[in-house]
Amino acid sequence: MTDYNPFNLLGKTIFITGASSGIGRSTAIECSKLGAVLIITGRNEERLNETFSMLSGIGHQAIVGDLLNSDFRDELVNQLPKLDGFVNNAGINITNTVKFIKSEQLEQILDINVKIPILLTKEILKASKLNNYASVVFTASIAGVYRTSMGNSMYSAAKAAIHGFMRNAALEMANQKIRVNSVNPAMIETELVGKGNITEEQYEADRLKYPLKRYGKAQEVSWAIIYLLSDASAWTTGTAMVIDGGITLR
Amino acid sequence: MEIQQFISHIAEQFDETDPTTITEQTNFKELDDYSSLTALNILSVIDDEYDVNLKGDDIRNSTTILDLFNLVKSKVD
Ligand SMILES: NC(=O)c1ccc[n+]([C@@H]2O[C@H](COP(=O)([O-])OP(=O)(O)OC[C@H]3O[C@@H](n4cnc5c(N)ncnc54)[C@H](OP(=O)(O)O)[C@@H]3O)[C@@H](O)[C@H]2O)c1
Numbered sequence: 461m462t463d464y465n466p467f468n469l470l471g472k473t474i475f476i477t478g479a480s481s482g483i484g485r486s487t488a489i490e491c492s493k494l495g496a497v498l499i500i501t502g503r504n505e506e507r508l509n510e511t512f513s514m515l516s517g518i519g520h521q522a523i524v525g526d527l528l529n530s531d532f533r534d535e536l537v538n539q540l541p542k543l544d545g546f547v548n549n550a551g552i553n554i555t556n557t558v559k560f561i562k563s564e565q566l567e568q569i570l571d572i573n574v575k576i577p578i579l580l581t582k583e584i585l586k587a588s589k590l591n592n593y594a595s596v597v598f599t600a601s602i603a604g605v606y607r608t609s610m611g612n613s614m615y616s617a618a619k620a621a622i623h624g625f626m627r628n629a630a631l632e633m634a635n636q637k638i639r640v641n642s643v644n645p646a647m648i649e650t651e652l653v654g655k656g657n658i659t660e661e662q663y664e665a666d667r668l669k670y671p672l673k674r675y676g677k678a679q680e681v682s683w684a685i686i687y688l689l690s691d692a693s694a695w696t697t698g699t700a701m702v703i704d705g706g707i708t709l710r
Numbered sequence: 711m712e713i714q715q716f717i718s719h720i721a722e723q724f725d726e727t728d729p730t731t732i733t734e735q736t737n738f739k740e741l742d743d744y745s746s747l748t749a750l751n752i753l754s755v756i757d758d759e760y761d762v763n764l765k766g767d768d769i770r771n772s773t774t775i776l777d778l779f780n781l782v783k784s785k786v787d
Contacts, residue, residue: 557747560754611750659766 466692470495474689475543477527477580478550480507482650483599485514486678487547487685492516494686499540501525502550527576537583542591545689546584548577549599551618555611566614573618578625590638597688598626598642599681605644605700606708619644623700630698639697641688646704647675671706711760711786716779719759723751734776739769752778760786 474491478484480502488500492515500515502508505524512522523539525532527550551573554565577598584590603609604616605623623642630640647666658666667674684703687693702708713734721729726743738744738752749769756762756778762785764778772778 555750557750557754559751560758610747659770661770662766 465494467686467690468494469545469686469690472496472544472689473499473541474545474547475499475501475540475584476547476549477501477577478599479511479522480504483645483648483678483681483685484547484549485511487549487682489514489516490679490682490686491545491689492520494690496545496689499523499543501527501536527580528571533580533583537580537587537589540584540587540589543584543589544591544594546581546590546594546596547599547685547689548580548596550576551599553612553615556614557611558613561614569614569618570621573615574621574625577622581625581629585633590636592637593694594638595689595693596629596633596638596640597685598622598640599685600626600642600644600700602644602646602702602704602708606702606704607646626700627698634697639688639693641693641696641699641701643681643684643688644700644702644704645676645681646670646702646707648678648681649675650678669707669710670704671709674705676703676705711779711783713776713779716782717775719755720752720775720778723748723755732775734774734779736775737773738775738778739773756782762786 469491474496476484476488476498479488479500488498488511492498498515498520500508500511501523503526508522508524512520523536525536527533552569554569556565581596600622601619603612604620626640626642633640681703684701717732717734720738721732724741724743727741752769753764756764760782762782768781772781
């Protein structure tokens with residue numbers, strides 16, 4: 461009775477991008493605690509190894525590299541074992557107002573947040589690295605899909621693009637019983653927060669706009685990702701799961 | 711760095727205020743059409759024109775356009 465856990469990940473092999481930090485790191489750690497074997501990737505070797513050292517259980521693998529580098533991606537996909545879960549999480553944010561958008565900024569944000577997750581999904585699928593009944597999860601956002609904010613148009617465009625891709629991929633991949641979903645968090649306390657132009661005072665005011673009066677924690681996103689990776693969500697595909705402290709209620 | 715040109719870059723970020731009424735002594739955050747978007751646009755135009763990356767805090771701590779000018783100038787030199 462006490463062993464009952466429909467969300468466990470025992471026997472599942474899960475690949476997570478952007479695992480050297482924030483939501484990706486937390487997701488890797490939580491998945492390992494629920495019994496999964498992890499393959500984690502990120503650019504920063506030191507921080508990726510830090511995540512690696514925080515994983516429970518054995519058999520995990522850490523692979524350092526820049527996903528923008530197609531040679532690295534080839535090598536990575538080659539090295540991957542058969543997967544039961546794939547979390548497309550690496551991403552960046554660049555804010556700028558519409559009037560001042562620069563072509564290089566737009567390219568950078570679309571490359572990492574849209575082009576890479578799409579290509580990686582394609583490459584992994586083509587290499588037959590996804591088991592039947594596997595689950596693919598994208599870390600999208602409420603931005604673009606459910607919410608607008610000043611200076612966030614490029615990021616919103618990227619996340620809305622991933623939303624569209626996720627739903628279409630879900631339709632196609634259902635043929636192999638592979639499920640594709642996303643989590644759509646509002647503001648989470650991670651490295652991304654505090655890098656922009658916003659003052660701590662403005663952040664505090666912003667936190668209070670949330671019905672639950674705070675930003676989310678990385679783990680709270682991880683647990684939603686875990687639901688989507690686990691067999692508990694076996695009949696869920698094409699869903700965008702909002703995790704937002706109630707902000708979209710406003 | 712030239713103050714008149716700086717003022718005109720800032721003035722351009724205001725859609726309603728007559729730019730000829732804006733001077734170095736203007737308390738720009740008190741203008742009727744100042745908003746959070748104006749603040750972001752000011753940060754962006756300063757980045758574009760002077761390659762200086764100010765933060766929201768810098769806007770908060772400035773009162774007049776001259777304050778902003780001096781801040782940017784100190785970072786350019
Ligand atoms: N934080 C939030 O409030 C929030 C809200 C909604 C959605 N999200 C989304 O959640 C995801 C994770 O964000 P986070 O907050 O955890 O951010 P984070 O702490 O900055 O982590 C981003 C991760 O992406 C990796 N990455 C970035 N560019 C890469 C590249 N070219 N190649 C390989 N890896 C790359 C980073 O690797 P290195 O650090 O090793 O370079 C890092 O592991 C993103 O997709 C983000 O858009 C975040």
